[in-house]
Amino acid sequence: MSENIFDSLIENDSLFMNRGAFEHGFEPQKLPHREKEVRALGENLVEALRGHIPSNMLLYGVPGSGKTIVTKTVLKQLKAKGRANGTAVKAYTINCRTVDTKYRVVQALANRLERDEDVKIPFTGWPTDRVLEEFRRRMDRRGGIHVIVLDEIDHLVSKVGDSIIYNLTNLNLELESSRCCIIGISNDLYFTKMLTPQVASRLAQIDLVFHPYGANQINDILEDRVLRGVRSGVLEGGVVGLCSALAAQEHGDARRALDLLRIAIKKAQKMGHDLVDKGHVRLAQSQLEHDQLTPVLRTLPLQQKILLFSICMNEDNGLRNISTGEIFRTYSEVCLRIMIEPLTPRRISSLLNELDSLGIIIARNVSKGRGGRSKQINSAIPESLDVMAELRDSEPLIVEASKGKYRLQRPL
Template identity: 40%
Template sequence: MWRMNPFDTVKNIFEAFEAPSRIFKNREVLRSSYVPDYLPHRQREISLVASILAPALRGETPTNLLIYGKPGTGKTASANFIGRALTSRASDLTSRYIRAFLELNRKLGDSTSGIMEEASGVVGYDELLGEDLMKELRRGVHYIYINCQQVDTGYRLLAHLANHFARDWNERVPISGWSPDTLYGKLLERLDREGGVTVVVLDEVDRLVAKSGDDVLYTLTRINSDLKHSRLSLVGISNDLKFTDMLDGRVKSSLGGEELVFPPYNAHQLRDILNQRAEMGFYPGVLEEGVIPLCAAIAAQEFGDARRALELLKVAGEIAEREGEEKVTEDHVRRAQSRIEEDRVGEVIRTLPNQPKLVLFTILQMKRFGGDRRITSGEVYDNYRFYAERAGMRVLTSRRVSEFISELTLLGLIDSRVISFGRQGRTKVIDVKIPVKRSLTVISDGIFSDVAEIPPRYTYRRAF
C-alpha cells in the first residue's frame, strides 16, 4: 500500500495554514496575557489602584498595596493596564518639564548657558536650579512587573530589578555569585541613577515567600531609607487571602499599605468579556449563538475564571480551524473543555512541591491498588510515611499532611469530606477526582519512579 512521505504530510499541514484563517481575525487578543484598552467590570478596582499609585506622578511614594483574588479575576490584567497608563502619563509630564527647561535655557542665550554649565560642575544642578525644579525633572515613573513563579528567590528578584536599569550588557548583574550586600548596593545605585518612582509588581508573591522566605520583602519595604534620588513602592498580587499569615511580624509591619480583593466574575460578566474579545478575535458569524454563553457558564462554575473562559473560546476555535470547519460550535467548546482539563491536571501536578506531590502520589496509589475501597486520612498518613521512607524523603507530621490534603482538595485534584462513624468517631474520607493512571504517569517521572510499582502497605475498608 502506498503511504505518503512524512515530510510531505508535514508540508501539507503547513501549506494549509499558510492561507488566511477563516476562523480567527486575530487570535492574540484571546490570550489571557493580552491587555485591551478597556477591562469590563473592573472599573471600580482599577480606579482604586490608580488612586493609590497616582502620587508617583508627583514624585511621592505610593502606599504599598496587596491585591487578592482567585485566578482569572483580572488582578494581573488590571495591574498591567494601570502600569501602562501610569508610565504613559509620567512620560508626558516629564517631556513637558524638560521642554520648559530647554526653552528657558534657550532664552537665556549661549553665554548664560555656558555659565550655567560651568556652575553646575561646581555646585551641581540640585543647588543651581533648586531642589523643586530638579525633583520635577527627575520624577519619571518606572513600572516593573515580576512573576514570582519564575523569579522565585531573593537574589533573582534583586538582580532582576537591577538589570531592569542596566544600560548595556556589561552592566547586567549575573544570575548568581554576588554577595547580598554587593547586589543590594548595585540596586541602590541603579535606582538613584534613574531617579523618579519605581513601582514593583510582584505577581504570585506568595510563591516567592513560600520558597525563599520573606527577607527580600523586608529589604524592599525598607529600601527607601537608603535611597537619595528615587523612591520604590510595592504591589503584591496573591491568590491566597491568608498570604500575610506567612509573613514575619516585622515584615508585616514594614509592608503596611492597603489591601484590595478582586471578586470572581459571574456568568453575565464573563459573557461581556468574551463578547469584547470575540469581536476583535473572530470573523463575524463564525461563532454559533450558544458558544459564548457556554464558555461563560463553564468558567463561572469554576470560580469565575476569565482566563479559563478565554482559553475555552480560543481552543474551541483552534479545534474548528484544524478540522476545516467554518463555524465554532458548542461541541467544539465541550471538546476544548476536555482537552484543557487534561493539560491543566498535568501542569498542576508537575508544579506541586515534593511533599504535597508525595501525598497525592500516596492517594493515587491507594486508589490504584485498592479499587473501590474507602480511603481515610489516617490511612493516607500511614502510607505516606511508608512511601516517604522508601523515597528517602523527610516524614512530616500528620497535621501537615492533613493541610496538604486540604490544599489538594482546593486544587480540584481530590475530594475530601468529614464523616461520622458513631462511636468510632469522625474521620476525613478521600476520593480521587482525576484520572488515576494518567496522573501517576505524570507524577512518577521524578523522584517517585523507584516506588511507583510498590503497593500501599496497609489495607483499608471497603466503600460503604
C-alpha cells in the same frame, strides 16, 4: 516542491480573525468590571506625577481575577502621562515566579536602570547587599519616583522569606535624590500571614482585593475578545455563555474562560467544522482538566499513588461509594505485593483528605449509626484521563502492583 507546506496550515486558522486576542500577553482596550480597582491604583499612583511618593500597595485575589492586566494597563498610562508631563516616573515589574531569589530580584531591578558605563552585575557572586547598594546608586542617578511591582510575590516570599520586602520597603530611608513605592501582587489571599507584622504593615499601606468574577462578568470580558478575535457568525449560541459558566465555577477565573474558548475554536477548526458548538467547549474543558491533573497525578508521593491505585482498582471492578475500610483492605494487599510497609488506617485517612483537597477524589463523611463515622470515596478524575496508565508510567512499583491478583469486593 511547488506548494508551500504552510499554505494549508495558514488556511486552517479559518475560524479566528486574530488568535492573538486570546493569548496571555494580549492587552485589551477595556477592562470591564475592574473600574474600581483601576481607579484605586490610579488615585494612589497619581502622586508620582505630582512628585510625591505613592503609598505601597498589596493587591490580592484568586488567579485570573485581572490583577496583572489591571496593573500593567495602569502603569502603561502612568508612564505615558509622565513622559507627556516631563515628570520622571520609572515603573518596572518583576515576575517573581521566574525571578525567585532575593539576589536575582534585586539584580533584575538594577538591570532595568543599567547604562553602558556601568559594571555588569554578575548572575551570582556579589554579596546581596552590594547588589542592593548598586541598585540604590542607579535609582538616585536616575532620580524621580520609581514604582516597583513584584508580581506573584507570594511565590517569592514562600520560597525565600520576607527580608527582600523589608529591604525594598526601607529604600526610601536611604535614597537621596529619588524615591520609590512597592506594589506587591499575590494570588494567595492569606499572603500577609507569611510576613512579619512589621513588613506586612509597611507593604500593605493600601490593600486592594480583586474579587473573583461572576459568570456574567466573564461573559462581558469574552464578548470583547470575540469581537476582535473570532470571525463573525462562527460561534453557536450558548458557546460563550458555557465558557463563562464553567470558568465561574472554577473560582471565577477569566484566564480559564479565554483558554476554554480558544481551545474550543481550535478543536472545531481541527475537526474541519465551520461552527463552534457546546460540544467543542466540553472537549476543551476535558482537555484542560486533563492538562491540569496529569502532572499532579504523576508527581504524587508513592503512598498516595498506591492508595489511588487501590481506589481505582475497586472502581474498575464496579464499586462506587467505597468505604475507607474496603480501600484499606485493598491498599494493604497491594503493599504486601510490592513489599512496602503499609501506613496505619489513621494516616490513610489523612492521605485520603489530601487526595480530596487536590480534587482527585471526593471523600464524603457518612455516619454509620451509634456515633460511628466513616468516609465514602469516589474518584473525581474525568473519564477522559487514564489514571492507571499515568500511575504506571510514572512509578515502576505500580507496574509491579498491577501484575498482582487482589480479593476485591463485588458490587452489590
